[in-house]
Amino acid sequence: MFGSTILDVLLAVVFTFLGVSLAASAVTEAIASMLRLRQSTLLDGISRLLNDPDFDGLARDVYDHALVDPLACVRTRQASLTNRPAFIHPRDFAVALTDVLRDRHPGGPGGADLAGCIATVPDDKLRGALQTLLRQADGDRLLFQAALATWFDGSMIRLSGWYRRRTQMISFLAAFAIAAMLNADVLHVTAEVWQRPAMVNLLNAGLSHDTITLQNALARLDASSLIGWDGWSGDPRDGWPGVLTMLSGWGIAAAASLFGAPFWFDTLQRLSWIRGAVPVAARADGLPYGSLALPHAKLSPGSE
Known part of the structure; x- marks a missing residue:
């Protein structure tokens, strides 16, 4: 019923909510004690x-x-x-x-x-x-x-x-501050995880022998680009529309944290069970859908 990409997006979003909720709970408890x-x-x-x-x-x-x-x-x-x-x-x-x-x-x-x-x-x-x-x-x-x-x-x-x-x-307020510090933009995470299978397919189709472009694409697919401030200077969210979208993503993460970390932990467990039960479609080359077939070439001098 659900494709693997949809479940991957849900898992990424819920995992983001869980992380922000745990951190916000600890900060709130510290403030309440103080x-x-x-x-x-x-x-x-x-x-x-x-x-x-x-x-x-x-x-x-x-x-x-x-x-x-x-x-x-x-x-x-x-x-x-x-x-x-x-x-x-x-x-x-x-x-x-x-x-x-x-x-x-x-x-x-x-x-x-x-x-x-x-x-x-x-x-x-x-x-x-x-x-x-x-x-x-x-x-x-x-x-x-x-x-x-x-x-x-x-x-x-x-x-x-x-x-x-x-x-x-x-x-x-604590969750919003944590989301801002970590740049936990839920909208950005959703878009990135949704687009990655298509990007992998494009890499497999047209970048088999372009080593330099392949390196850039692999860096683009790095998990660190989902959350954090790495590469912010060249981020497409620059400008007022992008900044407003980013603030909205932080606000969604902060609002979702009010449900509490136990709620998102249980949700993450259920989604993981569903994800494990969904069969993964195979491509024509026999590899699972979304996997990257790397060319038999050195990505950098000295690498094997």
Whole structure:
């Protein structure tokens, strides 16, 4: 159903996407670690979950809990958090929030039941959510903590989507920069791989005894001309139309990297299986289609 040239083009394009995606993932992870994006996103998410945008209420007290941060000390400002956790287990969050609710009650720790502790929460929406979870647990503390853990876990799933949206722009910009550095122009790769079988046939047909031209043609067929800046000074993409096409090729590679390296790795595997199952047509001289029959002549002085 598919010709070998079509599959070769698809393999080359997917391989380009895979390489750019792997490099962009590494750069994005390095930037996220340097800027502590996971820690900041988790803190913002918990502040929103507990309706404490100023970080001076429940969110601050939860972060001060020993289960959340073993190095915790009493902090008054968000900026004073020097060891922000990048992950909080739902069970630890539930226990910490329960302890904080009891400690904040006017009667002191254990001074009232959970219903009385929740009733002191100043925020109406948060108080209503906690009261709903307590009713579903029939007032049982362990069941209430389990419900809190499930509630927190669901919020973290939404927070993960929020984090991905925050890092998508970083990933795209990193992929675009990598494509520019490597000159990974997908449109150029597609055109080159598509035209190579025809170029090989022309070489076999008319350049059998022209050694100098054959050397130039072999250099043109070199794989390094697909990706990279080799020979850029004589590239036919010079000029504004060519530059715009090149920028478009970089943009396509950067946009495709947002699917992630695992997606393109699986796609490359499937295409490789299909490519291995496609029979290769033979030419009249018995060689596989697309292969180059080199003349029996020396390509350069001293070569055998």
